[in-house]
Amino acid sequence: MASTTTRAVGVDIGGTGIKGALVDISTGELLSDRVKVATPEGAKPDDVLAAVKTVLERLEVTDADVPLGVAFPAIVKRGRTLSAANVSDRWIDFEAEQFFEEGLGREIHFANDADVAGVAEVRFGAARDVDGLVILTTLGTGIGSAMIHNGVLIPNSELGHLDRAGHKRDAEAWAAYSAMEREELTWDKWAGRLQWYYSHLEFLFSPDLFIVGGGVSKHADKFLPLLDLKTPIVPATHRNNAGIIGAAALSIG
Template sequence: MTSNFALGIDIGGSGIKGALVDLTAGDFATERLRIETPQESTPANVAAVVGQIVDNFADQLGDGAIGITVPAIVQHGVTLSAANIHESWVNCPAETIFKETLGRDLVVVNDADAAGVAEVGFGAAKGHPGLVIVTTLGTGIGSAMIHQGVLVPNSELGHLQIDGYVAEKRAAASVRTRENLSWEEYVPRLQRFYETVEFLFSPDLLVVGGGVSKKADKFLPDLTLRTPIVPAQLQNRAGIIGAALLAVATSAHPDGRR
């Protein structure tokens, strides 16, 4: 394939997904391949599965870029945390492990950062010139901050302390499900989270992703904010697309990497 294509791989707690991405269209160029995440999701075991996905697309990919998302803080290829994956990812040289296992150059990025970059590149915030904050409401709350098209990595706004609580312990979508909250009961928790983010960062646009964004009409109209807030558009494609975009950007500007 041409340089207009890159491989994005999205590592989650239950599945590892990959697809070739058309960087011009901002969408999948192939069918997505999904393989179950190993029960013991150590870096070595996950890298072996990622290798299967790379092998599947190798002929079409050629020497194209590879981006891999992980549910962790990632600084210079090292994962500093672990969410829904094995604890051995904490302080792990993940990018080096993947490179040694696959024998290829690649880049490892935070999953929410990848989703945010995709939404700014081709989704709900496409072409937005200001400060965009993308949040993903799921098991926890992921976040991505993009200012004038440039990612500020590892924002981790779900870990803000609000009213004595870690924000995601009160406002993540999983909490609504676990506590069987109605939308009327859940909205005040989202209101408190988003008004705090708004006060701290004065964004120009807020984008809400995660599976719950499919029901945005149930809660977004009831939030009272100065900042426009809209649902994400790319849904579960965002991680793969963003990983591919960040892989190419990092290849082009290696000194400006995360």
């Protein structure tokens, strides 16, 4: 039987911050203030679990009757994390969903962070009713990606880890927002790196739409107009809340 609940909690675990909120899953709107805590140094499983507990306590939604979705920066298959981007290597080949369910004492839905952001944009945002191939990228500590074809998610695309021929650093190490901050790049200089990245994605996939998410999407006017692409490129409707909203939506299917 389909769930009749209209409220769920979304928690988005990132390389630098863990944030969560209560979400109206019929509209994609936040029903609470967003709570954010720092990702523990080293981002080991026990420490991340403790931080997630803190988020839920501050949201006052520790009740297991409220569905919970958790987004995580890794390849996720059947609840197991198969990679570790900007978190401890202990997450590699780790039964993460089971770990969180046992630690929180409740069922959860666990998925890749960029994928859930893509789900939020398909259901409630810039990818809604868009035909063809949509590629969402989240520009933050790394580069996450979600590929959506005619409204259907193709999970675990990991397009932030594309190799750069002749270079030691992959795409996200060179072009993520963290690289701009770390190297104190101007918007123009950073846009030059993004130009390479999105042009490469165009060549590989011929998408119908690019969507740019992550916290930096609130400054989209400073860098998107500097890009010269054949594919339309727009900021995510839900910006840095997309992971929360998508995780909450996926918690009930």
